[in-house]
Amino acid sequence: MVPLEEVKKMELPADVKKKLTLPFEEHFYAGHTACQGCGAALGLRYVLKAYGGKAIFTIPACCSTIIAGPWPYSALNAPLFHTAFETTGAVISGIEAALKAKGYKVKGEDGIMVVGWAGDGGTADIGLQALSGFLERGHDALYIMYDNEAYMNTGIQRSSSTPYGAWTTNTPGGKKHFLEQRPKKKVIDIVIAHKPAYAATASVAYPEDFMKKLKKAQTIKGPAFIQLFAPCPTGWRAPTDKTIELARLAVQTAYFPLFEYENGKYKINMPSPNKEPKPIEEFIKLQGRFKYMTKEDIEILQEWVLREWDELKKKAEIFG
Amino acid sequence: MPKKVVSGNYAAAYAAKHARVEVVAAYPITPQTSIIEKIAEFIANGEVENLQYVPVESEHSAMAACIGASATGARAFTATSAQGLALMHEMLHWAAGARLPVVMVDVNRAMAPPWSVWDDQTDSLAQRDTGWLQFYAENNQEVYDGVLMAFKIGEHEKVNLPVMVVESAFILSHTYDVVDMPEQEEIDEFLPPRKPLYTLTDFENPFSVGALGTPADYYEFRYKIAKAMEEAKKVIKEVGKEFGERFGRDYSQMIELYKTDDAEIVFMGMGSLMGTVKEAVDILRSEGYKVGAAKVRWFRPFPREELYELAKNVEGIAVLDRNFSFGQEGILFNEAKGVLYNTDAKPIMKNYIVGLGGRDITVNDVKAIAKNMKEIIQKGKLDREIEWYHLKR
Numbered sequence: 001m002v003p004l005e006e007v008k009k010m011e012l013p014a015d016v017k018k019k020l021t022l023p024f025e026e027h028f029y030a031g032h033t034a035c036q037g038c039g040a041a042l043g044l045r046y047v048l049k050a051y052g053g054k055a056i057f058t059i060p061a062c063c064s065t066i067i068a069g070p071w072p073y074s075a076l077n078a079p080l081f082h083t084a085f086e087t088t089g090a091v092i093s094g095i096e097a098a099l100k101a102k103g104y105k106v107k108g109e110d111g112i113m114v115v116g117w118a119g120d121g122g123t124a125d126i127g128l129q130a131l132s133g134f135l136e137r138g139h140d141a142l143y144i145m146y147d148n149e150a151y152m153n154t155g156i157q158r159s160s161s162t163p164y165g166a167w168t169t170n171t172p173g174g175k176k177h178f179l180e181q182r183p184k185k186k187v188i189d190i191v192i193a194h195k196p197a198y199a200a201t202a203s204v205a206y207p208e209d210f211m212k213k214l215k216k217a218q219t220i221k222g223p224a225f226i227q228l229f230a231p232c233p234t235g236w237r238a239p240t241d242k243t244i245e246l247a248r249l250a251v252q253t254a255y256f257p258l259f260e261y262e263n264g265k266y267k268i269n270m271p272s273p274n275k276e277p278k279p280i281e282e283f284i285k286l287q288g289r290f291k292y293m294t295k296e297d298i299e300i301l302q303e304w305v306l307r308e309w310d311e312l313k314k315k316a317e318i319f320g
Numbered sequence: 321m322p323k324k325v326v327s328g329n330y331a332a333a334y335a336a337k338h339a340r341v342e343v344v345a346a347y348p349i350t351p352q353t354s355i356i357e358k359i360a361e362f363i364a365n366g367e368v369e370n371l372q373y374v375p376v377e378s379e380h381s382a383m384a385a386c387i388g389a390s391a392t393g394a395r396a397f398t399a400t401s402a403q404g405l406a407l408m409h410e411m412l413h414w415a416a417g418a419r420l421p422v423v424m425v426d427v428n429r430a431m432a433p434p435w436s437v438w439d440d441q442t443d444s445l446a447q448r449d450t451g452w453l454q455f456y457a458e459n460n461q462e463v464y465d466g467v468l469m470a471f472k473i474g475e476h477e478k479v480n481l482p483v484m485v486v487e488s489a490f491i492l493s494h495t496y497d498v499v500d501m502p503e504q505e506e507i508d509e510f511l512p513p514r515k516p517l518y519t520l521t522d523f524e525n526p527f528s529v530g531a532l533g534t535p536a537d538y539y540e541f542r543y544k545i546a547k548a549m550e551e552a553k554k555v556i557k558e559v560g561k562e563f564g565e566r567f568g569r570d571y572s573q574m575i576e577l578y579k580t581d582d583a584e585i586v587f588m589g590m591g592s593l594m595g596t597v598k599e600a601v602d603i604l605r606s607e608g609y610k611v612g613a614a615k616v617r618w619f620r621p622f623p624r625e626e627l628y629e630l631a632k633n634v635e636g637i638a639v640l641d642r643n644f645s646f647g648q649e650g651i652l653f654n655e656a657k658g659v660l661y662n663t664d665a666k667p668i669m670k671n672y673i674v675g676l677g678g679r680d681i682t683v684n685d686v687k688a689i690a691k692n693m694k695e696i697i698q699k700g701k702l703d704r705e706i707e708w709y710h711l712k713r
Contacts, residue, residue, distance in 0.1 A: 056520045058388065070532035079520040081391050081418075082530030083384065084410055090381035094345060094388025094396070095520065097372035101342035101394050104521065112521070130384065133377035 021208045023049045032075035034067040037240030039230030039247060040119075040146045041067055042204045044076075047115060047144065050214035053077045055113035058092050060127065061085040062119035063153045063232075064146075088116040088123070089130030092141040106140045107218055114141035120161035121151045124187045135194035135223050142217045142224045145187060147256075148232035156235040160185035163255075164301050165284075165293040167237070173292040183304050188227050192261050197222030199261040200269075203229040205247035209258060209269055220262070229256045237288025249283040254309035259316065266316040273309075280305050322501050328492030331460045331499045332399060332425045332485070333358035335467030337368055338507045339423075342394035345374035345385035347404060350437045351493045352427045355399040379404035383411035383422070390420035391529060393519035395471060398422070401489065402429035402443040409447065415482040416451025416545060418530055419517055421474030422482040423467060424452075428591065428642075429489045430677040438678020439489040441591060441643035445619070445651045451545050453483040453552055454619040456590035458576075460497040462617075463487045465569055472511050472559050478551040480517045488592035489678065502567050510566055549621045556618060574623035576615040579605065580630060583612030585693045586667075589640035590616045590652060593674070593681050597640065600686030609690055616652060624659045631656075632665035636697045638689050642675040649706050668696055671706045679710055 027048035034041035057080045105111035123145035151157040158168040166180045202210040217224035231246040250256040254277035258269040280302045284290035346356040386396040430440035457463040470483035564570030594615040641650025653671035675681045
């Protein structure tokens with residue numbers, strides 16, 4: 001293995017460097033313990049790249065607790081506070097308050113970013129109250145929900161962010177066809193109801209778009225929220241080399257469109273579909289978690305996707 | 321020294337202000353609320369600088385926000401009661417485990433149901449295993465002094481643990497009394513700015529706090545807290561002594577002894593009820609009873625050594641518990657008895673369950689308990705070990 005000091009010294013030729021669309025500097029180190037093909041690990045790497053290590057991370061109970069490494073290791077080249085499952089919104093509020101009390105510059109190009117990095121269970125379920133408090137009080141921090149659509153760290157149990165028809169270990173299908181019965185909770189809509197300074201969806205398949213959004217969250221005053229689509233091959237029963245493809249298909253099928261909410265305005269970001277979205281089958285057929293779905297189930301999911309997509313387009317039209 | 325006539329809650333708020341707290345995150349609950357109202361008033365009147373007030377959406381978040389603030393190097397403060405404290409429970413462990421000297425005032429209030437807003441120590445005592453130090457105040461002055469000392473003790477380099485200052489619902493929280501408050505400069509000398517063990521603003525040497533501790537390491541993390549608690553006993557005595565030298569009120573003893581030198585019977589308890597007990601001791605002594613009072617100021621760490629020193633010279637100890645552990649006995653009684661088991665001090669000990677849910681404990685009650693204890697000592701035998709003293713029959 002190349003020693004860390006050597007990695008830090010590595011330089012790219014200037015002409016190559018010019019072509020890079022993401023910062024070259026690495027702040028998420030090898031030795032992390034994510035599964036192969038983990039979307040969350042990719043996402044975390046991009047966030048660290050965006051803020052060049054000048055961010056304080058808060059991570060509640062989730063896959064990233066493990067990914068970051070056990071004591072005394074840390075894969076993050078940034079201060080990291082591990083906290084209880086439901087507290088991300090509250091802890092980042094406290095960190096931001098302390099920074100302000102102590103006279104640090106928060107946010108902005110040279111300021112400190114306060115970042116909460118939580119999974120969908122820790123955000124949409126158990127952490128929803130603290131998230132709401134954080135947004136409503138208007139703290140200058142960024143909350144990122146990396147969405148892998150179930151409680152993956154505890155072994156693939158459904159969360160409110162699990163889509164209709166999905167297999168999980170507590171929606172196991174079986175003779176009674178007991179799959180996830182409810183559509184995916186629209187956390188982003190709940191967030192937007194708080195009228196935050198900034199809210200966006202992003203995907204690990206589109207790192208430049210994600211990076212742009214991270215930069216925006218850095219410059220906008222007030223609370224920011226990003227819902228990052230992060231496929232989990234382990235929990236989705238998908239091949240580990242399909243992470244990016246799955247994330248891309250989620251956008252192209254309009255299952256997880258990319259958009260921003262800023263100053264009361266909605267903006268759909270390319271590469272969300274500009275014509276007809278691809279059929280949802282293309283997204284689900286690569287994943288074992290959907291294999292118990294009947295034709296009717298697929299129709300129900302497809303209808304939901306298109307209805308939600310239509311709603312978003314209308315919002316962008318009216319509040320564009 | 322300036323004097324103010326304030327409630328116990330205002331005493332707590334003034335102490336937080338004089339301690340120059342930097343972050344207050346709190347949620348309203350009776351009878352705590354006037355603490356955070358007063359702090360908000362300080363901000364509104366421009367009486368404090370660099371104080372961030374986070375009006376969180378629950379007590380759980382109050383403690384979580386204090387933890388985030390404290391990990392960022394700030395001096396953090398909150399206050400709560402009963403249900404709020406119970407809701408915080410998970411994060412109390414977190415504050416101690418992450419070695420963060422958050423200071424909290426708990427206004428003792430009975431747990432529901434049935435709903436009650438009145439005095440009862442079961443809320444705070446149910447948190448005894450969380451790794452917090454616990455100080456029980458007898459009066460408003462001790463609330464004020466306790467909060468100031470709590471920061472100094474909790475932030476001490478050998479301690480780095482959170483501290484709970486406990487006062488009684490209404491009996492202290494809403495009752496006005498004279499409180500001596502030193503000049504700000506004197507307090508600043510006693511309590512300089514916090515020097516944190518670590519801070520999340522260290523970007524030069526970034527590290528993680530609270531990462532997974534495997535069975536190979538977790539055990540030692542716990543031992544360090546246990547050791548810090550033992551160290552805290554020395555720090556409490558040092559700080560209590562320094563407090564006395566600076567401000568004239570000595571807190572070097574973890575158990576305050578009142579007329580125990582020649583006492584045959586000692587009343588032991590915590591908090592405001594000990595004021596009544598002392599009053600009763602004076603009256604009983606004038607009637608020929610050799611009685612004294614032992615007020616346990618610090619429940620965590622538990623003053624084992626001081627208790628032994630007291631117990632070896634008395635015939636009987638009446639432990640007055642304004643709390644109860646269902647299926648067992650009063651919590652202070654349980655702890656005190658346990659401490660003495662492996663010693664040669666074997667006074668007769670009886671547990672009186674008193675004042676739950678705010679029921680009054682009067683001087684006459686204490687006198688009746690003294691008579692009962694005297695009979696027990698004369699017979700050399702307990703009538704019963706646990707007595708629900710006020711029970712309607």
